[in-house]
Amino acid sequence: MGCCTGRCTLIFLCTLQLLAALERQIFDFLGYQWAPILGNFLHIIIVILGLFGTIQYRPKYIVVYSVWTALWVAWNVFIICFYLEVGGLSKDTDFMTFNISMHRSWWREHGPGCVRMEVPAPATRSLDDHSYISVTGCIVDFQYLEVIHSSYQILLALIGFVYACYVIRVFTEEEDSFDFIGGLDSYTYHHHSPLKASPVQLKPVYLSK
Structure with a gap:
């Protein structure tokens, strides 16, 4: 297949997904968001697998990638x-950190235009409690930045799924065509060739003296 085919497009999409996942992984690490960190790690592995399958013409790897894009x-x-x-979900819960810590999204305190100020906490509470950190002046609230990141991931995954299905179909058709030309025809030729239909019988030759 040439460079302007679905295969090259899928390679480009996988590369974009890797870059986007690495960028997201960095900021999730900064915010100690363990659930997204685990998801990003699995996503990076599967995308690399899909990229390898696309480059090496391995449709089974691309099938794994396409299934993962739906889950992603x-x-x-x-x-x-x-x-x-x-649906009753709350962004202020500790689900993203597996209830290990009270950290929130890194963008909550470091978004565009945000001014972070530490407010003295009562003696009965820990100074590390994020509820006593004042953040003002944010141009875009952190939850919308997270939504934008997830929406971009969904867009890439949907396009990647479509091209993955297309590439799987093309690879499968090429394999079937190769088996027919190189396998079935060769088998038919060798087993039904008229040259091999009847063996040559050798007869003794008597020389006269």
């Missing part, structure tokens, strides 16, 4: 619902 879309839809507090 579902996960990012959940994140959007979580930060928009849809």
Whole structure:
């Protein structure tokens, strides 16, 4: 297949997904968001697998990638619902940190235009409690930045799923065509060639003296 085919497009999409996942992984690490960190790690592995399968003409690897993109879309839809507090979800819970810590999204305190100020906490509470950190002046609230990140991931995953299905179909058709030309025809030729239909019988030759 040439450079302007679905295969090259899928390679480009996988590269974009890797870059986007690495960028997201960095900021999730900064915010100690353990659930997204685990999801990003699995996503990076599967995308690399899909990229390898596309380059090396391995349709089975691309099938794994296509199945994962569907799961990845579902996960990012959940994140959007979580930060928009849809269906009783609350962005102020510790779900993203597995209830290990009270950290929140890194963008909550470091978003565009945000001014972070520490407010003295009562003696009965820990100074590390994020509820006593005042953040003002944010141009875009952190939950909308998280929604934008997840929406971008969904867009790439959906396009990647479409091209993955297309590339799988093309690879499968090419394999079937190769088997027919190189396998079935060769088998038919060798087993039904008229040259091999009847063996040559050798007869003794008597020389006269």
